Amino acid sequence: MAKVLYIQTSPRGQRSTSIQVADAFVDAYRAKHPADKMETLNLFTAALPSFDGLTINGKYNIMHGKAFTAGEKKAWDAVVRLIEHFKSFDKYVMAVPMWNFGIPYRLKHYLDLIIQPTYTFNVSDKGYEGLVKNKPVAVIYARGGSYAKGSPTEAYDLQTKYLELALGFIGFTDVRSILVDPTLGGSAEDVEKMVAERKRQAAKLAEAF
Numbered sequence: 001m002a003k004v005l006y007i008q009t010s011p012r013g014q015r016s017t018s019i020q021v022a023d024a025f026v027d028a029y030r031a032k033h034p035a036d037k038m039e040t041l042n043l044f045t046a047a048l049p050s051f052d053g054l055t056i057n058g059k060y061n062i063m064h065g066k067a068f069t070a071g072e073k074k075a076w077d078a079v080v081r082l083i084e085h086f087k088s089f090d091k092y093v094m095a096v097p098m099w100n101f102g103i104p105y106r107l108k109h110y111l112d113l114i115i116q117p118t119y120t121f122n123v124s125d126k127g128y129e130g131l132v133k134n135k136p137v138a139v140i141y142a143r144g145g146s147y148a149k150g151s152p153t154e155a156y157d158l159q160t161k162y163l164e165l166a167l168g169f170i171g172f173t174d175v176r177s178i179l180v181d182p183t184l185g186g187s188a189e190d191v192e193k194m195v196a197e198r199k200r201q202a203a204k205l206a207e208a209f
């Protein structure tokens, strides 16, 4: 029985196209793997710990074997719990809208919490080593515009580039993705058709996940 973490990073609930398409993936996955355990984490409703000065002091003091305060330990422990929660899954599904050419700030916040040395990556004289290994991730990206390879807007796509760099950095090598775009271009009918097609693609992708 595998454990699957479904991370939603849009605050728009059922109006979110990334969530609608990721839901199609999750429904197909559940149908195929009814015994697997699926947990949904919406980063706009989850209480994420702050990554502030207190937490950073706690991190460095504890990691470097220095004296730390009870407040620093409490703050850093909350981050470690979040990382351990993230790492406790076998597979990941992510629904990610493009915001200002990048990712929504709550996803950046989450990544800043979980990307930590000795927990999700190591540094040695051989370079960086990601520690989240042998786990597949499916990412459903929604974007208002189009950023196709070879097009004049390709360079603006920092959403897929940044997220896939971050995932690769912590060890993911099996990243399967679906682009849901343009959600704001064309007629309502064109968008509806495109979303329906992406739902079919997502369901197909889920069958071999």
Ligand SMILES: Cc1cc2nc3c(=O)[nH]c(=O)nc-3n(C[C@H](O)[C@H](O)[C@H](O)COP(=O)(O)O)c2cc1C
Binding pocket: 010, 011, 012, 015, 016, 017, 018, 019, 096, 097, 098, 099, 100, 101, 102, 142, 143, 144, 145, 146, 183, 184
């Ligand atoms: C704050 C914000 C910023 C956005 N920035 C961009 C952008 O830079 N480029 C783009 O193509 N679409 C942009 N959009 C449009 C969204 O990417 C698009 O509506 C997408 O479908 C949202 O995903 P969702 O429906 O899952 O929330 C933005 C939307 C919001 C709310």
